[in-house]
Amino acid sequence: MEEIPFAFARRNGLLPLEAGEEQVRVAYRxxxxxxxxxxxRRRLQRPLTLERVDNERFESLLREVYERSSGEAAQAMEGIGEDMDLQRVASELAEPQDLMETEDDAPVIRLINALLTEAIKEEASDIHIETFESRLVVRFRVDGVLREVLEPPPGLAPLLISRVKVMARLDIAEKRLPQDGRISLRIAGRPVDVRVSTLPVGQGERVVLRLLDKQAGRLDLTHLGMDSDTLARLQRIIHRPHGILLVTGPTGSGKTTTLYAALAAINDRQRNIMTVEDPIEYYIDGVNQTQINTKIDMTFARGLRAILRQDPDVVMVGEIRDAETMEIGIQASLTGHLVLSTLHTNTAIGAVTRLRDMGIEPFLLASSLIGVMAQRLVRLLCPHCRKPYTASEADLAKLGVKRSGTGEQSTITLYDAVGCEACNHLGFRGRTGIYDVIEIDANLRQMIHDGTGEHELERYARESAPSMSQDGARRVLQGDTTLAEVLRVTQAE
Structure with missing residues (x-):
């Protein structure tokens, strides 16, 4: 079986199933x-026993046999280190037609290894494999921005995508429907999970590989970039015995990372912590994690109901998507559970308005909410090449900062991105969060109960906590990021 590449079996309609002492049983269409x-027969060096099957059965057997062997491809990555050069591996590839004729999977596996190794080295969050009319493009998303890294021969697309599908245990024959899978492996000694998503497009299929570095799942709250006051507020909220904390922000703003860090902070092995997620991004030791599956009607609401029958102390719900899930969460918080979840709104206080619009009664919100927070991710300036400059009056106005003193004493230095070898000439390296954490006190609780408008709630909240824009201004003044970067992520606030 190991001697016959997937491409040969698929192309020729011949699939070795079982090797006996004297002959090999082969399914054929x-x-x-x-x-x-x-x-x-020449390759196997043994007589063949042929069994005819229909096309549907052949495809089913093909998936089954090569999905079992996908572990072999993953094992091939165990020894992969950081010395693998992506451009060199790509340049050494034979022509796509030659690869198809030789039926050799090894060069394609080497290319995938090199892509994954380079992505980990550059701390990319995603790899995009995209097929266009006359091009095959590979792009990395680094610090939230996509960058083209490779343009292999377009004829390589079917081989590359098929091999990724085999490794992710996906249906290699299904090219009309989107599919999702997962690969677990070690790259340069680091355990990495790869979430695979395929999508049919006009020119074939495109694939996105989301890299989930398992070490990132062990973040704690002190690594999130909060100032001491903001961190103290969040610590107080998550150590409450019951109530709801909502983390808000757009997709890709780090909400799940914050929730995982919060769970890690309260995971003292004396409480039953349970989650329902879509999907599970990182596995946390000591936390019981459940993944939803809409195909079998395992929704957030259904999963949450089931969890509440498992005697939990703390419940994390990946996302509040509807009023039903929120109502169950409220009832859970009112019966002595701490509930953590996320919501798609632009601001922290905006979560209250959003929940009202979903039909949640103000008195229920007032009695259950203990905290709301909003966050965004901003890129960090490369410390090797950032360039200082004197802030103008317009810059200070955007930051909400006033000059103090006169002359040189009033000069405020900001920094801009330049680009160097250390940051791949991007000017930025890594990301950090900016936050707005609001602790619901007695006055704010009463205002929510009374149906007070969002602007009044916002005005009161600002008396005790800085806004996300103000937190961003702090990072700009510290030289961590640029004014343009903070404005980019907060201008819709």
Whole structure:
């Protein structure tokens, strides 16, 4: 079996199933050429026992056999280190037609290894493999920005995508429907999970590989970039015995990372902590994690109901998507559970308005909410090449800062991005969060109960906590990021 590449089996309609002492049992579909049978016999060096199956059964067996062997491809990555050069591996590839004729999977596996290794080295969050009319493009998302890293021959697309599908245990024959899978492996000694998503497009299929570095799942709250006052507020909220904390922000703003860090902070092995997620991004030791599956009607609401029958102390719900899930969460918080979840709104206080619009009664919100927070991710300036400059009056106005003193004493230095070898000439390296954490006190609780408008709630909240824009201004003044970067992520606030 190991001697026959997937491409040969698929192309020729011949699939070795079982090797006996004297012969090999082979499934075949109609239309097989005698020359292909002869070639298979030559490769295996044994007599063949042929069993005819229909096309549907052949595809099913093909998936089953090569999905079992996908572990072999993952094992091939165990020894991969950081010395693998992506451009060199790509340049050494044979022509796509030659690869198809030789039926050799090894060069494609080497290319995938090199892509994953380079992505980890550059701390990319995603790899995009995209097929266009006359091009095959590979892009990395680094610090939230996509960058083209490779343009292999377009004929390589079917081989590359098929091999990724095999490794992720996906249906290699299904090219009309989107599919999702997962690969677990070690790269340069680091355990990494790869979430795979395929999508049919006009020119074939595109694939996105989301890299989930398992070490990132062990973040604690002190690594999130909060100032001491903001961190203290969040610590007080998550150490409350019951109530709801909502983390808000757009997709990709780090909400899940914050929730995982919060769970890690309260994971003292004396409480039953349970989650329902879509999907599970990182596994946390000591936390019981459940993944939803809409195909079998395992929704957030259904998963949350089931969890509440498991005697939990703390519940994390990946996302509040509807009023039903929120109402169950409220009832859980009112019966002595701490509930953590996320919501898609632009601001922290905006979560209250959003929940009212979903039909949640103000008195229920007032009695259950203990905290709301909003966050965004900003890129960090490369410390090797950032360039200082004197802030103008317009810059200070955007930051909400006033000059103090006169002359040189009133000069405020900000920094801009330049670019160097250390940051791949991007000017930025890494990301950090900016936050707005609001602790619901007695006055704010009463205002929510009374149906007070969002602007009044916001005005009161600002008396005790800085806004996300103000937190961003702090990072700009510290030289961590640029004014343009903070404005980019907060201008819709």
């Amino acid at each position: 109609g239309g097989v050429k005698p020359s292909a049978i002869a070639e298979l």
